[in-house]
Amino acid sequence: MQPVLQPGNEVELVWRARLEEHMGDFRMEPVRLxxxxxxxxxxxxxxxxxxxxxxxxxxxxxxxxxxxxxxxxxxxxxxxxxxxxxxxxxxxxxxxxxxxxxxxxAECAATGARTDLIYVSPKSGRAVSREAGAPYADRMLVxxxxxxxxxxxxxxxxxxxxxxxxxxxxxxxxxxxxxxxxxxxxxxxxxxxxxxxxxxxxxxx
Structure with missing residues (x-):
């Protein structure tokens, strides 16, 4: 099954075992190659x-x-x-x-504004507006x-x-x-x- 088991392929797996704690085996069918x-x-x-x-x-x-x-x-x-x-x-x-x-x-961490968001705080991971972030622009992510x-x-x-x-x-x-x-x-x-x-x-x- 190596040609099918390649990154990007989609397969359907059915696991079967006589008891749940058994190792069991898989039956596989290709879906999208x-x-x-x-x-x-x-x-x-x-x-x-x-x-x-x-x-x-x-x-x-x-x-x-x-x-x-x-x-x-x-x-x-x-x-x-x-x-x-x-x-x-x-x-x-x-x-x-x-x-x-x-x-x-979605909104500025400092003002709550939802427009003109051009920065991201590297610490909090929150958006920051142009006006609020201007004093710290050199430390902000775009x-x-x-x-x-x-x-x-x-x-x-x-x-x-x-x-x-x-x-x-x-x-x-x-x-x-x-x-x-x-x-x-x-x-x-x-x-x-x-x-x-x-x-x-x-x-x-």
């Missing part, structure tokens, strides 16, 4: 590896239905770097939330516009800022406390997605 298509693109290949590394951080046997549904959507769009980068950032934010370190990007306004899509610069933001909180709350580093596959995905976006923007101009 995406692996071959994912291997055609560096962005997709790095992306599926990076997401798999993220999912290994979750507690075993805990249900994460939203992440499961999100993963399925992203896997269908990993071949498009523009969509893949934005979806991947949102996936990282969702993983942080499920691990108990959710970001609050809040990409596409994360605070769903009507806007990501471009090269906003996606780069988003990757830096999620990397900061993943390192601070997840990787550094466990004595590990961001997976190399994530860096490969980031570089690949940004490279394609940059070249696309250059061609359009």
């Amino acid at each position: 995406r692996a071959a298509q994912l291997m055609e693109s560096a962005t997709a290949l790095y992306g599926v590896q990076a997401m798999a590394a993220l999912l290994r951080l979750l507690p075993e046997r805990d249900p994460h239905l939203y992440l499961y549904d999100s993963l399925s959507i992203i896997l269908d769009h990993l071949h498009d770097p523009a969509d893949a980068g934005e979806l991947f950032v949102r996936f990282e934010i969702s993983v942080l939330n499920d691990l108990g370190f959710g970001l609050d990007l 809040l990409p516009a596409f994360l605070s306004d769903r009507s806007r899509g990501a471009d090269h610069d906003s996606l780069l800022a988003a990757f830096r933001m999620t990397a900061h909180f993943l390192n601070r709350h997840v990787y550094e406390p466990r004595g590990i580093t961001l997976p190399a596959a994530r860096d490969g995905f980031v570089q690949s997605a940004l490279k394609v976006l940059k070249s696309t923007a250059s061609a359009a101009s």
Whole structure:
């Protein structure tokens, strides 16, 4: 079953045993086979590896239905770097939330305002408005516009800022406390997605 058991493929597993405490065995049926298509693109290949590394951080046997549904959507769009980068950032934010370190990007931490949010506090993970954050701008993380306004899509610069933001909180709350580093596959995905976006923007101009 090795050709089927590849990252990106979707299978249905049925576990059977005579008694619950027995080891039992699995019967597996393929549902969607995406692996071959994912291997055609560096962005997709790095992306599926990076997401798999993220999912290994979750507690075993805990249900994460939203992440499961999100993963399925992203896997269908990993071949498009523009969509893949934005979806991947949102996936990282969702993983942080499920691990108990959710970001609050809906309103300003200082004033409660819901408009002109351009910063994120590196300590609290909360959004900060332009006015409230101005005195501390050099210490703030950039809040990409596409994360605070769903009507806007990501471009090269906003996606780069988003990757830096999620990397900061993943390192601070997840990787550094466990004595590990961001997976190399994530860096490969980031570089690949940004490279394609940059070249696309250059061609359009």
